[in-house]
Amino acid sequence: MIKNHWFLFGLLFLLAGQTFGQHNSAVSDRYMPTNSVLLNPASIADPRPFVDFRLFGVSAQAENNMYYLPNGKILGDLSANIENSPKYNAAVNADIYLPALVVARGYRSFGFNIRQRNMVYAKNIPSNIAGFIKNGLNYPRQHNQVYDNDNFHIKYMSWAELGLNYAQIIKRDGNIIMTAGGSLKLLNGMGHLAMLADNLKYEVDSLHVNIHSTKSNMGLSLPGASLGLGIGVDLGFEFRKMLTDDNAFHTPHSVRNKCAVKEYKYKFGVSLIDLGFINYKKSTTHWTFENDSIFWNNYETNNIDGITRMNTVLDNSSANAGSSPTTKNKFTALMPLALNAQFDYNLENNFFIYTSMELGMHQRITMGTERVSRLSIIPRYERERITAALPFTISRHQKPGLGVYLRAYFLSIGTNNFVPFLLNQDTYGADVYVSLNWQILHSNPCQTYFKKRKNYCPKPSRSFFKKKKKKPRELNLEWK
Numbered sequence: 001m002i003k004n005h006w007f008l009f010g011l012l013f014l015l016a017g018q019t020f021g022q023h024n025s026a027v028s029d030r031y032m033p034t035n036s037v038l039l040n041p042a043s044i045a046d047p048r049p050f051v052d053f054r055l056f057g058v059s060a061q062a063e064n065n066m067y068y069l070p071n072g073k074i075l076g077d078l079s080a081n082i083e084n085s086p087k088y089n090a091a092v093n094a095d096i097y098l099p100a101l102v103v104a105r106g107y108r109s110f111g112f113n114i115r116q117r118n119m120v121y122a123k124n125i126p127s128n129i130a131g132f133i134k135n136g137l138n139y140p141r142q143h144n145q146v147y148d149n150d151n152f153h154i155k156y157m158s159w160a161e162l163g164l165n166y167a168q169i170i171k172r173d174g175n176i177i178m179t180a181g182g183s184l185k186l187l188n189g190m191g192h193l194a195m196l197a198d199n200l201k202y203e204v205d206s207l208h209v210n211i212h213s214t215k216s217n218m219g220l221s222l223p224g225a226s227l228g229l230g231i232g233v234d235l236g237f238e239f240r241k242m243l244t245d246d247n248a249f250h251t252p253h254s255v256r257n258k259c260a261v262k263e264y265k266y267k268f269g270v271s272l273i274d275l276g277f278i279n280y281k282k283s284t285t286h287w288t289f290e291n292d293s294i295f296w297n298n299y300e301t302n303n304i305d306g307i308t309r310m311n312t313v314l315d316n317s318s319a320n321a322g323s324s325p326t327t328k329n330k331f332t333a334l335m336p337l338a339l340n341a342q343f344d345y346n347l348e349n350n351f352f353i354y355t356s357m358e359l360g361m362h363q364r365i366t367m368g369t370e371r372v373s374r375l376s377i378i379p380r381y382e383r384e385r386i387t388a389a390l391p392f393t394i395s396r397h398q399k400p401g402l403g404v405y406l407r408a409y410f411l412s413i414g415t416n417n418f419v420p421f422l423l424n425q426d427t428y429g430a431d432v433y434v435s436l437n438w439q440i441l442h443s444n445p446c447q448t449y450f451k452k453r454k455n456y457c458p459k460p461s462r463s464f465f466k467k468k469k470k471k472p473r474e475l476n477l478e479w480k
Helices: 009-018 024-028 127-135 307-320 444-456
Strands: 051-064 088-105 108-125 146-173 176-204 209-221 228-242 264-280 284-296 326-328 331-334 338-348 351-360 374-382 386-389 392-395 398-402 404-408 411-415 429-440
Touching: 024 351, 024 374, 024 404, 024 411, 024 429, 108 127, 108 176, 127 146, 146 228, 176 264, 176 307, 176 331, 209 307, 284 307
Parallel strands: none
Antiparallel strands: 051 088, 051 429, 088 108, 108 146, 146 176, 176 209, 176 228, 209 284, 228 264, 264 331, 264 338, 284 326, 338 351, 351 374, 374 386, 374 392, 386 404, 392 398, 404 411, 411 429
């Protein structure tokens, strides 16, 4: 494997291969509000557990139409199938879940959510660039040819996030309950690398990379703990059609309502998530190329072995070609904005069908990163201490997949596509989700209420195998 890949795209695909996103099945579980709040903040109003505390978790999703695992072997080597005509796309979402909390207080709910996020998104990568990504720059088959590519981009961003969550019931009337919520997120940039290319005309030989002209933007922030600060918001709304029409004074986890758990026949929700930005200012460079040239001299010895080295090579390569691109020491990166819709139908007897549509809002000409649009249909069986689901997911850049999700007490685990690994099929994507949560199902007053009610109305004892005592015979002592 040749170590020198084309200086931008190869490095970003390596980042994609090394990173670990929010898991669709986990957000459908009503007993995991610390996860569902990430998709729709309104979902935590009237939560099933009185307290949900997440200790730690990891979620990872990767998909593309270039690299694949032959025969579904997770520990095998990646292969790539390069054709002349297609455009190549890739997306990797990774969350490291740190402590999070949701607490119910009357018809309101509060919480916080801490996580570290990584996202890579590549769109419309031409086949000639994909060939150099796969084979390295010293690939004679593609040498001494002038390639002219238009309109493609690739983005990577890493950041830490503290979300402050709030939701409440805004309407209780008959068999209707409506909720609304929002999250305010404080953001800390930890890395960024992006190229937005309107045009790229280049040539590669055995020694050099000669970019004849390019009209593009490139933003680079060297990895660090605090490269810039930002802010973001999530907004959500839910409509619930309840099974009963006595909800006018419903208050969750309240003794006043006999601690009743209200079930809906169906609910519908909409949300706008990740509306925000991060201002990168530290260890940051923003290049703007307007039909400029770049000459990368002797890429075998003057190689790029990391993001830090890339900054130096790009400056020197621009100087070698006599170009003077516009440079700044800061830029603004947008969050991966998405519009979501959710629908959950209660089949009763603890069976549900959940549907979620996530629409990634493309922001091609901006720094930051983007989401992949996807549709999920998730039948599930759900109880207080256990949930089992079979998610069916259709994503933009890979074939539909069937997965599995399980929650038992404090542990939940899942994947969105296990069939290729089970049947030894080639797979262009993989994902996994694991989380540890601690929950209190009922408030202290409700726990006391349930205990008193149990003592007041004890269950009848079973006497199938007990010998019944005979009543003593009464003696008739009356004289006749």
